[in-house]
Amino acid sequence: MNRIQLSLVMILGMFFSMPAWAEADHETDQAGPRSVIESTITKMLDILEQREDKSAISTQDRAAIRQTIAGKFDYRSMAKRSLGRPWKKLDETDREHFTSVFRDLLERSYGNRLSAYKGQKVIFAKAEIKQNKARVKSTIIDGSRETPVEYRLHQSKNGWQVYDIRIEGTSMVRTFYQDFKSTLDNGGYPKLVKVLEEKVAKLIAKDQG
Secondary structure: OOHHHHHHHHOOOOOOOOOOOEEOOHHHHOOOHHHHHHHHHHHHHHHHHOOOOOOOOOHHHHHHHHHHHOOOEOHHHHHHHHHOHHHHHOOHHHHHHHHHHHHHHHHHHHHHHHHHOOOOEEEEEEEEEEOOEEEEEEEEEEOOEEEEEEEEEEEEOOEEEEEEEEEOOEEHHHHHHHHHHHHHOOOHHHHHHHHHHHHHHHHHHHHHO
């Protein structure tokens, strides 16, 4: 998976119970999960298209992208799923801190890679909905290469929000979980937080430099 494929992914009412995944009809989906994903990604790509310097991401670009995706990603759920069992032992202050560090890591590490965007296209399929969860499949077209990307969403008090992304079948949350586990097994939660904070600090310093 190359950098642009991963970059495009990142920075990017309740339903009656159904026995299986079902396609949302066109009218319902307009205010539903597909609308959330498609409008968010489209706006983000518009920001990238309008850059004066197509080789970099400016502070203004970063702020505009962050505003575009605000409320569309459930960072707390992502952080919880990525951390696993240690989350249960954290108090609310530590949970909020870990979520903040996790979000900064995502935005800084993957957001910087958006500078590689060169007009790749994204096609979206209809949302598939089951109770309060949904998935939206999409395809990133880069020349002759097509990369399947699936967004997993759930209903929250803030509407439909992304809690996981699968690229070519690989879960982003699961990947983070596996990466974090090795550090947790060799130093515990305090070491993991320190490592992530140091990574974020280096990325911020690089951006400012």
